[in-house]
Amino acid sequence: MPELPEVETVLKGLKEVLIDRKIKNVQVLNEKSFFGFNAANKNRIIDQKIILLKRRGKIIIIILENKNYLLIHLKMTGQIIYRKGNYRFGAGHPNQSFINKMPDKTTRIIFTFDDRSKVFFNDQRKFGWIKLFNQKEYDNFSFLQRMGPEPLDPKFTYIDLKNRLFKKSNSILKAVLLDQSVLAGLGNIYVDESLWLAKLNPTLKVKELTDIQIKKLYKAIKSNLLLSIKEGGASDRNYININGQKGSFIKFAKVYKKENSPCARCKTTLIRIKVAGRGTRYCPKCQKIN
DNA sequence: CACTTGACCTGTCCGC
DNA sequence: TGCGGACAGGTCAAGT
Numbered sequence: 235m236p237e238l239p240e241v242e243t244v245l246k247g248l249k250e251v252l253i254d255r256k257i258k259n260v261q262v263l264n265e266k267s268f269f270g271f272n273a274a275n276k277n278r279i280i281d282q283k284i285i286l287l288k289r290r291g292k293i294i295i296i297i298l299e300n301k302n303y304l305l306i307h308l309k310m311t312g313q314i315i316y317r318k319g320n321y322r323f324g325a326g327h328p329n330q331s332f333i334n335k336m337p338d339k340t341t342r343i344i345f346t347f348d349d350r351s352k353v354f355f356n357d358q359r360k361f362g363w364i365k366l367f368n369q370k371e372y373d374n375f376s377f378l379q380r381m382g383p384e385p386l387d388p389k390f391t392y393i394d395l396k397n398r399l400f401k402k403s404n405s406i407l408k409a410v411l412l413d414q415s416v417l418a419g420l421g422n423i424y425v426d427e428s429l430w431l432a433k434l435n436p437t438l439k440v441k442e443l444t445d446i447q448i449k450k451l452y453k454a455i456k457s458n459l460l461l462s463i464k465e466g467g468a469s470d471r472n473y474i475n476i477n478g479q480k481g482s483f484i485k486f487a488k489v490y491k492k493e494n495s496p497c498a499r500c501k502t503t504l505i506r507i508k509v510a511g512r513g514t515r516y517c518p519k520c521q522k523i524n
Numbered sequence: 525c526a527c528t529t530g531a532c533c534t535g536t537c538c539g540c
Numbered sequence: 541t542g543c544g545g546a547c548a549g550g551t552c553a554a555g556t
Contacts, residue, residue, distance in 0.1 A: 235549070235550085237550095292550080307550080307551090309532095309549080309550050310533095310550065311534080311535095311548095357533090358534055359532080359534050359535085359548090359549095360532075360533050361533065361534095361550070361551085362550090377551085377552095404525095406527090409526095414551080421549075421550070422548095423549095510528090511529075511549090512548095512549065513548075513549080
């Protein structure tokens with residue numbers, strides 16, 4: 235669910251409101267959601283100013299002025315909701331009825347800032363997390379260290395994609411594309427959509443790919459991610475931006491959740507199988523092997 | 525080593 | 541209407 239375009243949308247929203255804000259209070263409603271934080275080390279974030287926000291893959295990275303880091307991973311059902319401090323019920327918020335309900339039963343952590351605004355970390359299934367790291371812990375965080383290139387980085391070329399993929403040439407294409415150490419930010423939705431666009435069968439082995447196919451895949455990945463960012467992400471069930479609004483990429487989806495519907499290219503009925511343990515949708519005709 | 529399965533969780537949907 | 545089970549999917553750990 236929250237994959238690169240959704241996390242990028244949340245990041246953009248947070249950048250607009252959190253730069254130079256000081257954290258004044260933190261309420262932890264579910265301890266396991268906040269790794270590395272406890273009553274004794276509260277002072278590492280209280281009264282600290284947020285100086286930088288960025289994204290790496292599906293992770294949001296918040297840097298405090300004392301060089302502590304807050305990392306956020308939304309996993310499947312995580313949400314970041316922002317509410318202005320001067321917000322008054324009924325006062326013109328883009329999604330005020332939703333914001334009015336914060337906190338709700340899925341709220342796990344609440345941050346309050348120096349302008350009395352609040353950030354709610356919601357997560358129905360509790361798989362998501364926020365981690366508090368010092369500089370050393372951040373530098374040693376293996377998940378980030380191992381993470382592959384950003385697919386939208388201008389320096390990322392199709393040759394890079396080819397080289398990354400072929401390190402796992404015996405593996406199944408879909409599994410490799412989901413592997414964050416190969417390429418950062420893709421999840422189930424954008425992998426399936428990109429494979430459809432590139433006319434590639436998800437069960438292909440990487441070593442069976444031709445250069446032309448890799449080039450198509452490269453273009454497909456980038457165009458899907460860019461389109462989705464433009465649309466504010468894909469809201470299947472849980473994903474919303476910091477104002478509680480859904481993204482609209484799903485209406486452009488060609489295969490995701492479209493099993494038993496006709497393929498947009500050839501009208502063949504789309505099918506759903508399981509690949510790498512995940513629900514996988516594709517067109518048996520135009521994504522046929524060979 | 526590569527691949528699969530289970531664990532982490534909660535809510536929804538489907539069949540009986 | 542209730543109830544059990546499958547399913548949703550990001551990542552890690554354990555098993556085959």
